[in-house]
Amino acid sequence: MDSVQVRLMREDDLASAERASALTFFEAERSTRRVSDPEVEPRSAGASEQWVDRMRFYLSVDPGGCWVAVEEGTGAGGVVGFAISQNRGRLWFLATYGVLPSHQARGIGKRLMDAALDHADGRPGIFSSSVHAGATRRYRLAGFSLHPQMRMVGTVDRSTLPAIDGLREGRADDFEWMDRLDQNLRVAGHGADHGYLLGTLRLVVSRDMTKPGYVYTDDRGRASLLAASHPETAQKLLWEALASSRGRTLVNCITTPNEWAIDVGLAACLDIGQEGYIAVRGMPVPAPYLASGHFL
Numbered sequence: 001m002d003s004v005q006v007r008l009m010r011e012d013d014l015a016s017a018e019r020a021s022a023l024t025f026f027e028a029e030r031s032t033r034r035v036s037d038p039e040v041e042p043r044s045a046g047a048s049e050q051w052v053d054r055m056r057f058y059l060s061v062d063p064g065g066c067w068v069a070v071e072e073g074t075g076a077g078g079v080v081g082f083a084i085s086q087n088r089g090r091l092w093f094l095a096t097y098g099v100l101p102s103h104q105a106r107g108i109g110k111r112l113m114d115a116a117l118d119h120a121d122g123r124p125g126i127f128s129s130s131v132h133a134g135a136t137r138r139y140r141l142a143g144f145s146l147h148p149q150m151r152m153v154g155t156v157d158r159s160t161l162p163a164i165d166g167l168r169e170g171r172a173d174d175f176e177w178m179d180r181l182d183q184n185l186r187v188a189g190h191g192a193d194h195g196y197l198l199g200t201l202r203l204v205v206s207r208d209m210t211k212p213g214y215v216y217t218d219d220r221g222r223a224s225l226l227a228a229s230h231p232e233t234a235q236k237l238l239w240e241a242l243a244s245s246r247g248r249t250l251v252n253c254i255t256t257p258n259e260w261a262i263d264v265g266l267a268a269c270l271d272i273g274q275e276g277y278i279a280v281r282g283m284p285v286p287a288p289y290l291a292s293g294h295f296l
């Protein structure tokens with residue numbers, strides 16, 4: 001009999017799942033690292049805490065999308081794989097997915113993905129994919145289209161920063177129109193995710209409600225999620241993020257329909273690189289939009 005059981009994740013799996021995630025992604029990043037990339041570092045204690053916090057949030061909002069693979073007798077909770085997905089309205093997204101290196105290529109990933117997709121119940125789906133060969137194989141076999149993503153890196157040349165007007169700090173009472181905007185761009189609003197994001201990130205929004213848009217930036221000024229009705233608004237929001245960046249910065253998750261972001265990055269003297277894929281099924285690649293890796 002198979003000693004690995006795939007079942008819904010519980011709160012008391014979180015510590016074991018975090019250990020499995022840290023090890024899985026450390027090894028995956030090491031094996032796919034390019035020679036020019038920095039050395040891969042083990043996950044920090046702070047990042048581990050954030051991971052557990054985020055998974056606890058997913059469990060509280062949509063527990064039916066959170067799955068683990070557990071092996072009896074492996075000790076310390078026994079989680080050997082996880083697929084954490086969520087439904088928001090008519091949209092399904094995959095927040096994170098992994099199987100311990102020692103357990104890969106044995107069909108555990110397929111069982112986890114099947115359980116998560118069952119929960120999707122035919123909804124359009126989206127997530128950000130690594131370049132790991134097992135992952136991309138699994139995703140394409142599940143019917144997802146893989147759209148290559150670009151990223152822009154470097155230190156902003158501050159002499160290129162334009163004067164930016166028409167923006168203000170965002171608040172919880174902006175969520176309603178932000179959700180309507182997201183419905184047009186990516187099938188469904190972020191719903192409860194906005195509360196989580198606003199708790200940890202800065203929100204900047206467009207004042208012009210005929211051309212709405214918003215961006216969440218982290219404490220280093222990196223755009224973590226950006227959505228806009230028009231490319232001009234998206235560019236303004238990205239410039240605002242770049243203006244608040246410190247040191248080397250990153251603009252991530254840029255797909256070809258979002259070349260407006262490439263144009264801003266190039267004007268700010270950042271370099272173009274390529275990293276992973278946006279995977280979609282039953283929906284187009286969102287634009288003007290820069291997805292969040294965790295909340296899509």
Ligand SMILES: CC(C)(COP(=O)(O)OP(=O)(O)OC[C@H]1O[C@@H](n2cnc3c(N)ncnc32)[C@H](O)[C@@H]1OP(=O)(O)O)[C@@H](O)C(=O)NCCC(=O)NCCS
Pocket residue numbers: 024025028096097098099100103104105106107108109110111128129130131132133134135136137138
């Ligand atoms: C993606 C992942 C969860 C899949 O789990 P898994 O248990 O290996 O998945 P499965 O065995 O069910 O299926 C993977 C498929 O790719 C193949 N595969 C697995 N690892 C592979 C590798 N390193 N190189 C090439 N093919 C691989 C398997 O043979 C299988 O193909 P098949 O179904 O035609 O036999 C796992 O490989 C993983 O954790 N990867 C590293 C972390 C990662 O990148 N996660 C995705 C983040 S978006």
